[in-house]
Amino acid sequence: MASAQLIKRQPAPTREFTGTITERMPVMGDAWLVTFTAPKELCAAARAGNFVNVLPHDHDVFDPPLRRPFSVYSVDVDAGLMTLLVRPYGRGSGWIVERQVGSEINVLGLLGNAFELEPKSTHALMVAGGVGAAPLLMLAREAVARGVSVTYLMGAHTAEALLEASELPDEVEYVVATEDGSAGYKGFVTDLVPNYLTWADQVFTCGPTPMFYSLRQVVLANRIGTKPPVQVSVERTMACGVGACLGCMVETRRGMKPSCVDGPVFHMEMIRW
Amino acid sequence: MASAQLIKRQPAPTREFTGTITERMPVMGDAWLVTFTAPKELCAAARAGNFVNVLPHDHDVFDPPLRRPFSVYSVDVDAGLMTLLVRPYGRGSGWIVERQVGSEINVLGLLGNAFELEPKSTHALMVAGGVGAAPLLMLAREAVARGVSVTYLMGAHTAEALLEASELPDEVEYVVATEDGSAGYKGFVTDLVPNYLTWADQVFTCGPTPMFYSLRQVVLANRIGTKPPVQVSVERTMACGVGACLGCMVETRRGMKPSCVDGPVFHMEMIRW
Amino acid sequence: MVTETTTWKADLTVDLAPNNPRELVLRNPVIPASGCFGYGQEYAGIIDVQALGAFCSKGITPEPRQGNPMPRITESPGGMLNAIGLQNPGIDGFIRKYPPVWESWDVPAIVNISAETVEDFAMMARKLDDVPGVAALEVNISCPNIHAGGFCFGWDAGMSAEVTRAVREATTLPIIVKLSPGAIDIPEIAMAVEEAGADAISLINTLVGMAIDTRTRRPKLANTTGGLSGPAVKPVALRMVYQAAQAVRIPIVGLGGITTLSDALEFFMAGASAIQIGTAVFSSPTVLTRLIDELGRWLDAQGVASLGEIVGTANPRFRGHESTPATASGME
Amino acid sequence: MVTETTTWKADLTVDLAPNNPRELVLRNPVIPASGCFGYGQEYAGIIDVQALGAFCSKGITPEPRQGNPMPRITESPGGMLNAIGLQNPGIDGFIRKYPPVWESWDVPAIVNISAETVEDFAMMARKLDDVPGVAALEVNISCPNIHAGGFCFGWDAGMSAEVTRAVREATTLPIIVKLSPGAIDIPEIAMAVEEAGADAISLINTLVGMAIDTRTRRPKLANTTGGLSGPAVKPVALRMVYQAAQAVRIPIVGLGGITTLSDALEFFMAGASAIQIGTAVFSSPTVLTRLIDELGRWLDAQGVASLGEIVGTANPRFRGHESTPATASGME
């Protein structure tokens, strides 16, 4: 049974490269879409769920030392451009969103595995929270391209923090929830999930850890047997990003696994919560 | 005899303040004139030789930790603006010249003593090397305002690294030397000094340490007795800037003295070379 | 970065010498560290020194010292190295020059003392015992013991206790013994000085480091090695404070790299009753008053009535709030 | 940051085991540090691993280890803290899994071993003695000796020598003994392991530190304390390498915060014959090949024919080039 496995990393090249920022666009309230030049081979190989590690300091400054992981939000293969969705949170993301167009950033990627859309799947449910919208946006585009019908649920505290509907393919059914009721359903996005569990062949999610917990409750309480299976993209502090430091582990039914190589995407069942 | 004393720090306020950069102007080849907002009381109190210590990192970054000292280049008291002449050299100055207009910098100043133009002086010789031009430019303006005739000698490796004559008051006789002969005398600025030693009542200098040594040789070999007296602004790595850490000492005939309080300006005779 | 004076409800006061009749009550727990605040006057024109919890003087020695040749300081990633060499006027010159000024200040002055023999430590303590303007002593045991071949007092529990006992017998002033991070077993040293009569301990002093100028191929410091301080050492300092807080009941003054409110809170939660700020004062003198302000407002926001309530909260084996006196046997 | 392959004239080769028939000749002095390069394969797709001087494996233990609970890493100013807990497949699983891969690689693989008893160190050395694909051992004595109440082997000269001697007797492989920065007297430890038969020493391992999450009021690492590494520790590491280079004649592998060419040169000038790069590999994997490149070009630019000529040049009492064997009595 697929969900008892780890999700294999697709053969994707990993390079350390310097990209030049070509565009900065404010989105989702306080977040930014940061676009930079990237090797075409990487853009072409990128799959939804893959991430890159960005060096959050200038070359002659030693702080903060560790790279920050960001999911690939979108790529333009022909132009050789990669876009990340970055919400300024602390020292690293704050530095990144302050980089102006024309400045360079050092990037390590592609890293990690990708969401697995099973060949026989025809209905895909995506549940996004905050910047978790990034990998799922890319997944929605992949799914639509494969003729899969997609429902994209997104939750935020208020309307302006939501992903713009225009970012998603027209084919996608976009349903939103806000805690303050300023848009769509008033409450948590996970409240909407039960309505779609019979409809969906697969569920994909990415968002803050608390969201995972409630999603898991809702799914276990409402689905039939182990259907639909759920794939989650998890967050861990990382150092190397390539499985060398063993710092970003997720405790799975197969033991401690580095989320930078055997993740960030895991079958929900595989994770010891 | 004055030159056997330390030069007292004039009563100038010291504040830690955040200035907003209002202008960046490229000068002297690779250097920049950086102008920022500053408390008017400080602009009004600033004298030639005084310096400020600039914090060379963002508030949530810990490297590089130590402030960098920069001589006051000019002030606009009415507008509450202070200007520094910054040559990108390493980590600190490099960071400072990259700050864009509108960004904030944290400044500690006024610090240090000032050049002392004796009341009876009518002829002042200034010998500038590189960014040493900064405090001497301010001194030239003070001197001219007091009706003192000023000869300003400046040396650089090539023409474009020289201070623009237009920066100096018209009354100043500006004589330049370049190592490559691309402007003025071909050779070291110190070669020009002997011609002015009988003319000048006082000599003021600021520049790289090697320049001090040759200037000292030239002066000792060519002046009559102890006339004219020479005041030099020296450079030391600093931590506190206020005489608290005892890290920036200059060995004087009165013992080890902090150059941030009893300097940066010293009578040449007072320094044990 | 200029602090606007705000008010808060939380109680920030701390007594660093609860077992000493002469006590050492601070109106707040923020203290500039020795060697980073001169003798107080240097910063009097920049911040309100009397708003501080207390301040530590530069290290004072039995005789006047010219200090080390230059260069004395250099920068390192996230920190700095210093080899000042304890330049100071000596105990007698010091007593003539500074305490008279401090006497009129409404803030406790802590005198940091360094010596190379136990006798000299005691001699200085005796001379300072009843000097008006001196509130307490900080005993810097991170110095070489010339009778032990330059082996540092603070690396050995026996020698650390010996110095503490001698100073204790020489003065009734509150004594803060400042530990060296060079020691292998911090809890052992901490317990030894507690039993020897220290009213409080402070830690850490600098780590020994060096830097080389690759252009000249010579050490950057004339003294070759120097003391490493600043944010870079914070994790080591915090770990040692955490360990010491599991070993002794006397108040602990934590220091080492503290720059932000979050840094300060880490030390309080590890078990420090007060903190010292060294290198960060160079980066930003106003950090001192700003931290007091931010701390008061943070406690109010958390609904915590007094600072003491958060001390040791991240340290399960914190002994600071125990009522029975600590003994070596009292340790597991 | 991508290195363009350039050529240089200077000789970068170094032998880390000149007194050992099995020798350890590196084509250049740049080695990724243990725990920061996995088992080599992790970086094989990113940089040319066979262009390196050598590489160190993750620390291997007698039995398989799951490692510590999460979180295992956190960031600190200019550095990082780690408490991985030596997660590894154990000596037998390791021997089955990795050396066979390395055998086909044209780069020396150094196996880092950790144990809690002298016997276990010897046992692992014996098992590795003739495993194809294994070029040398790095003995990590920064681990607790369970027969000494968790006191770290590397803090005591006697215990350090004991481990070294046992490993020496168990294998003819080149042995690099990796010293702990927790020791008070580095020269004493260095001389002890040299006399006990170490072919080379490497230093430093991590300093013990910690960090607290002020929101949860709990240590950021599940293990409470962790090892501090990165640029922050460089001055301490450089000082210890400088001291060790005045004490022993065997080659020294310097590490601790090395990130730039200038950092690397500081260690060579202090007396290191080779360097290891740990945390900086996380920041930039290409730093490894870039440093080799920059070093070669720097030596050419300086007109220096071989790396050896700059080793120890900033260290007046550097003993590495002495011809007579070192003895404790040989020290002043």
Ligand SMILES: Cc1cc2nc3c(=O)[nH]c(=O)nc-3n(C[C@H](O)[C@H](O)[C@H](O)COP(=O)(O)OP(=O)(O)OC[C@H]3O[C@@H](n4cnc5c(N)ncnc54)[C@H](O)[C@@H]3O)c2cc1C
């Ligand atoms: C696989 C993966 C993909 C990611 N994709 C994205 C993305 O597409 N867009 C995006 O904006 N971010 C993404 N992140 C998160 C990102 O890597 C950083 O963790 C985040 O930007 C915060 O880093 P910082 O340097 O700003 O904060 P830091 O300065 O590192 O953190 C400040 C403090 O907050 C804590 N902290 C850090 N991150 C969080 C958090 N997420 N929640 C709660 N506390 C935290 C830290 O422990 C620290 O104490 C991803 C993370 C992973 C592992």
Ligand SMILES: Cc1cc2nc3c(=O)[nH]c(=O)nc-3n(C[C@H](O)[C@H](O)[C@H](O)COP(=O)(O)OP(=O)(O)OC[C@H]3O[C@@H](n4cnc5c(N)ncnc54)[C@H](O)[C@@H]3O)c2cc1C
């Ligand atoms: C009183 C005073 C006034 C000053 N006024 C000015 C001014 O008006 N304009 C200006 O541009 N600078 C001025 N400086 C110099 C300035 O403070 C910095 O030292 C300079 O900008 C280099 O700092 P950095 O951070 O860029 O280099 P760092 O990164 O600090 O230095 C890089 C390396 O170069 C070495 N180094 C640093 N400075 C020098 C130097 N000057 N010569 C040789 N090696 C050096 C350091 O030791 C280090 O190894 C003044 C200094 C003093 C003490």
Ligand SMILES: Cc1cc2nc3c(=O)[nH]c(=O)nc-3n(C[C@H](O)[C@H](O)[C@H](O)COP(=O)(O)O)c2cc1C
């Ligand atoms: C320039 C300088 C001078 C110092 N002088 C002394 C001293 O005289 N006595 C002492 O006990 N500690 C001295 N210290 C150590 C500090 O008091 C403090 O213990 C150390 O710097 C760690 O704190 P920090 O990281 O906040 O600076 C000095 C530190 C610096 C940076």
Ligand SMILES: Cc1cc2nc3c(=O)[nH]c(=O)nc-3n(C[C@H](O)[C@H](O)[C@H](O)COP(=O)(O)O)c2cc1C
């Ligand atoms: C994540 C991580 C894991 C480590 N694991 C080991 C180990 O297994 N064995 C060992 O001897 N050292 C280990 N170290 C220490 C490093 O090898 C090195 O001694 C230390 O990090 C200092 O070098 P650096 O500052 O370049 O990282 C580890 C360090 C890190 C950061």
Ligand code: FES
């Ligand atoms: S980040 Fe190093 S193993 Fe995942």
Ligand code: FES
């Ligand atoms: S910089 Fe501290 S005394 Fe001058």
